[in-house]
Amino acid sequence: MLFSPAPPMHIPDGFLSLYVSAICWLVTILVLSLAISKTNQSLGERQVPLMGVMAAFIFAAQMINFPVLGGTSGHLLGGALAAITLGPWAGMIVMTAVIAVQALLFQDGGLTVMGANILNMGLIPVIVGYGFYRAVLNRNRIAKLAVTGVAAWLSVMAGALFTALQIWLSGHAQLDVIVPAMLFVHIFIGIGEAMITVAALSFIMRTRPDLLGEESESAKAGGGWVLIGLAIALVVILLSPFASSDPDGLERVAINLGFINTSNAAVYNILPDYSIPLLGQTSSSTIAAGVIGVMVVVGLAYAAGRFLQKKKV
Amino acid sequence: MHSDAFDRYHHGHSLIHHIDPRVKVILTLALIVSNVMLPDGAWPAFTLMWLVLLILNRVSGLGFWFTFARSFIALPFALAAITVLFSPQGNSVLSIKILMWNLMISDYGLIHFASIVVRSWLSVQIAILLVATTQFPDIVHAFKHLHVPAILTTIIAFLYRYLFVLVDEVLRLLRAREARSAAASGSRSAGGVLWHAKVAGNMAGQLFLRSYERSDRIYNAMLARGYQGQMHTLNPHHYHLSDWLTLGASSILIIILQWIGRL
Amino acid sequence: MPISSSPIPVLPDSNGSVLSVKDLLFDYPDGHVALRGVSFTLKANDKVALVGPNGAGKSTLMLHLNGILQGKGLIEISGVRLTRNNLPAIRSMVGLVFQNPDDQLFSPTVFEDVAFGPLHMGLPEAEVRARVDAALEAVNMSAYRERLSHHLSVGEKKRIAIATVLSMKPQILILDEPSAGLDPRARRLLINLLRDLPISMLVSTHDMALVKELFTRTIVMDDGKIVADGITAKIMNDEKFLHEHGLEKP
Numbered sequence: 001m002l003f004s005p006a007p008p009m010h011i012p013d014g015f016l017s018l019y020v021s022a023i024c025w026l027v028t029i030l031v032l033s034l035a036i037s038k039t040n041q042s043l044g045e046r047q048v049p050l051m052g053v054m055a056a057f058i059f060a061a062q063m064i065n066f067p068v069l070g071g072t073s074g075h076l077l078g079g080a081l082a083a084i085t086l087g088p089w090a091g092m093i094v095m096t097a098v099i100a101v102q103a104l105l106f107q108d109g110g111l112t113v114m115g116a117n118i119l120n121m122g123l124i125p126v127i128v129g130y131g132f133y134r135a136v137l138n139r140n141r142i143a144k145l146a147v148t149g150v151a152a153w154l155s156v157m158a159g160a161l162f163t164a165l166q167i168w169l170s171g172h173a174q175l176d177v178i179v180p181a182m183l184f185v186h187i188f189i190g191i192g193e194a195m196i197t198v199a200a201l202s203f204i205m206r207t208r209p210d211l212l213g214e215e216s217e218s219a220k221a222g223g224g225w226v227l228i229g230l231a232i233a234l235v236v237i238l239l240s241p242f243a244s245s246d247p248d249g250l251e252r253v254a255i256n257l258g259f260i261n262t263s264n265a266a267v268y269n270i271l272p273d274y275s276i277p278l279l280g281q282t283s284s285s286t287i288a289a290g291v292i293g294v295m296v297v298v299g300l301a302y303a304a305g306r307f308l309q310k311k312k313v
Numbered sequence: 314m315h316s317d318a319f320d321r322y323h324h325g326h327s328l329i330h331h332i333d334p335r336v337k338v339i340l341t342l343a344l345i346v347s348n349v350m351l352p353d354g355a356w357p358a359f360t361l362m363w364l365v366l367l368i369l370n371r372v373s374g375l376g377f378w379f380t381f382a383r384s385f386i387a388l389p390f391a392l393a394a395i396t397v398l399f400s401p402q403g404n405s406v407l408s409i410k411i412l413m414w415n416l417m418i419s420d421y422g423l424i425h426f427a428s429i430v431v432r433s434w435l436s437v438q439i440a441i442l443l444v445a446t447t448q449f450p451d452i453v454h455a456f457k458h459l460h461v462p463a464i465l466t467t468i469i470a471f472l473y474r475y476l477f478v479l480v481d482e483v484l485r486l487l488r489a490r491e492a493r494s495a496a497a498s499g500s501r502s503a504g505g506v507l508w509h510a511k512v513a514g515n516m517a518g519q520l521f522l523r524s525y526e527r528s529d530r531i532y533n534a535m536l537a538r539g540y541q542g543q544m545h546t547l548n549p550h551h552y553h554l555s556d557w558l559t560l561g562a563s564s565i566l567i568i569i570l571q572w573i574g575r576l
Numbered sequence: 577m578p579i580s581s582s583p584i585p586v587l588p589d590s591n592g593s594v595l596s597v598k599d600l601l602f603d604y605p606d607g608h609v610a611l612r613g614v615s616f617t618l619k620a621n622d623k624v625a626l627v628g629p630n631g632a633g634k635s636t637l638m639l640h641l642n643g644i645l646q647g648k649g650l651i652e653i654s655g656v657r658l659t660r661n662n663l664p665a666i667r668s669m670v671g672l673v674f675q676n677p678d679d680q681l682f683s684p685t686v687f688e689d690v691a692f693g694p695l696h697m698g699l700p701e702a703e704v705r706a707r708v709d710a711a712l713e714a715v716n717m718s719a720y721r722e723r724l725s726h727h728l729s730v731g732e733k734k735r736i737a738i739a740t741v742l743s744m745k746p747q748i749l750i751l752d753e754p755s756a757g758l759d760p761r762a763r764r765l766l767i768n769l770l771r772d773l774p775i776s777m778l779v780s781t782h783d784m785a786l787v788k789e790l791f792t793r794t795i796v797m798d799d800g801k802i803v804a805d806g807i808t809a810k811i812m813n814d815e816k817f818l819h820e821h822g823l824e825k826p
């Protein structure tokens with residue numbers, strides 16, 4: 001689908017309950033207002049056309065694909081790249097504009113659930129992407145590229161996890177199915193995102209290093225981003241195996257918070273034998289799978305970094 | 314393919330084309346919210362909503378089935394909800410054995426799943442009707458007048474303007490890549506995933522730099538015409554009596570829908 | 577910075593010139609020297625061509641004429657020196673049309689684009705609307721008022737781009753390669769438009785036939801300097817000179 005590099009992530013209307021949609025809107029509006037007031041304070045007037053054209057860039061760049069394994073193709077989603085090149089606040093606003101146009105003009109994602117879509121694809125990926133990049137801001141090129149790869153992958157996984165949780169909280173899917181399924185699909189989407197983000201960033205570093213230099217927005221944001229980015233990444237790594245292997249634990253939390261009522265609960269045990277290859281049944285095996293996944297991506301990103309370094313054109 | 318394929322507006326002079334964009338935006342949102350609020354299995358209300366949509370299609374001169382024919386975009390996402398089919402509540406209507414899984418579809422699950430899909434599918438049609446009868450810049454204006462922060466509406470306006478320019482650039486890049494990989498077939502074109510990713514990444518990087526430099530030139534063009542950091546626009550829209558009537562009629566429709574849905 | 581809503585009338589200074597440039601020097605941040613001492617003057621109602629090979633510095637020079645780039649040297653608009661403080665007033669007097677119409681037309685609709693200049697001069701709404709109509713009329717594009725910019729052909733974009741500065745009622749028009757990419761009919765329409773506009777203009781172009789047809793005076797630039805400034809017919813007949821500067825006789 002032309003406009004859906006990752007169709008599973010653009011939630012359409014009707015797939016979240018109004019309650020969950022409203023909460024996502026609330027969170028999104030809070031974070032966005034902060035982003036808007038920060039950009040209004042700190043950015044020059046030059047920034048308005050820059051962010052506008054960059055939004056068009058992200059939109060257009062999502063059409064660039066490349067063949068991965070067996071007929072599938074990799075795409076750029078752009079959250080991490082936007083965050084790194086424009087700085088976190090401007091990155092959020094740019095991604096929000098992209099998601100809004102996809103929903104409004106192309107019905108790619110719903111309108112009542114736009115808050116959730118912005119959160120999952122616009123805010124979370126930017127926070128994770130920038131947080132990791134910020135941690136290695138002053139390190140060498142290879143470290144930056146490798147960490148960017150991991151960040152891009154995790155930013156997609158975090159968005160997928162949040163999407164899965166929202167659908168589950170709406171009572172429209174079972175936790176032990178939706179979480180592993182969403183994460184499994186996004187492992188590969190995330191690898192595509194990681195590779196293309198690293199390659200694009202490497203190209204920019206080579207041709208216009210000044211855009212990422214000390215004076216750029218990309219280098220100016222505070223160290224607090226590292227903590228927030230790592231915290232969200234940690235949530236992904238810890239919550240995913242927990243959600244897929246011990247759904248009743250999370251379900252109890254959701255019931256206590258009043259998200260789902262008891263009559264909808266306990267739907268998790270109807271597929272006793274359900275399992276997804278790679279993410280096993282017990283929490284220890286899923287955590288192991290998660291850790292292995294992270295290591296594979298780190299390795300790939302490092303290899304990609306070396307490869308790009310070597311092949312300087 | 315050319316970026317013009319992205320246009321969604323269908324020019325016309327119908328009643329619906331002439332309703333104030335602000336009213337259309339509000340109504341679209343209200344109808345979608347109403348639609349999402351309908352309980353599971355509210356078939357009469359869903360049907361009424363769809364009939365109203367078909368009539369609106371007709372009135373706007375798009376043709377009866379216009380939004381229906383374009384509404385299948387949301388369906389792939391239905392996969393995400395497919396598991397509710399196998400809900401333990403209600404009575405079993407069908408059970409399937411696949412490998413080691415014994416799947417049981419319940420009547421409750423079936424209704425729940427169908428309702429989710431129908432809600433989503435009706436909502437998409439409502440949104441399609443909006444963009445087919447309203448120029449996108451008018452929709453952006455509407456959001457501005459409905460107090461969406463100016464920086465967002467301004468960036469969305471730029472995004473819309475340059476979407477077409479940059480998509481054309483991407484299509485040119487993709488075509489160039491195709492032409493070259495055909496020429497080099499046998500050597501590098503069958504290269505590994507990493508190589509393909511690198512080519513795609515270089516394209517994205519190049520597009521990024523071109524866009525960056527373009528934004529510089531646009532900024533200059535804005536400066537040359539008096540831009541000093543604030544974007545001013547005129548308010549081209551005024552409410553007419555017909556707009557208020559539309560609002561009133563639609564509110565009644567929504568109340569009826571919700572009432573029928575809960576009978 | 578207050579925006580003056582009534583543009584200062586441009587009267588020729590004591591020497592009769594509306595635009596005068598003296599010893600303009602400029603290097604880009606990357607160190608590339610683009611202008612190495614450029615001087616010339618434009619008299620009221622002069623229409624002057626600016627030619628030169630790619631990279632000669634034509635666009636760079638034009639960006640200086642309403643203060644977007646600021647190099648060393650002196651620029652005077654009707655005897656008033658261009659400084660940071662009078663930029664808004666100067667920008668409404670010197671209308672600059674960029675080389676690429678996709679950069680010039682940055683708004684979603686034609687109306688918004690043509691209205692952008694007058695709106696940002698702080699004019700009242702009725703006046704803005706009147707000016708938009710008049711500017712579109714002047715370039716013969718009144719029917720395009722409500723159109724979307726991305727739907728226009730290159731020729732239409734070029735003419736709307738001229739309208740976007742005409743709506744500011746400038747006293748001097750600076751056009752960067754207005755005829756590039758036009759088909760013969762669109763080019764003909766443009767030539768007629770430029771001939772009929774009663775306004776001083778400096779037009780950079782690679783279209784020597786257009787120069788010969790429309791302008792009596794030509795300035796030739798090469799490598800950041802003016803290498804000739806005189807009567808078009810004379811310059812066009814000096815084939816050796818033209819060849820030296822990468823130009824061709826029409």
Ligand SMILES: Nc1ncnc2c1ncn2[C@@H]1O[C@H](COP(=O)(O)OP(=O)(O)OP(=O)(O)O)[C@@H](O)[C@H]1O
Nearest residue numbers: 604605606608610629630631632633634635636637
């Ligand atoms: N932003 C920039 N940074 C660095 N160098 C630049 C920049 N813009 C232009 N230049 C250089 O300055 C020189 C003059 O460029 P300019 O665009 O003024 O030439 P021109 O005469 O308009 O050429 P053309 O006929 O191709 O439009 C060129 O060598 C160009 O490479």
Ligand SMILES: [Mg+2]
Nearest residue numbers: 634635675752
């Ligand atoms: Mg030029």
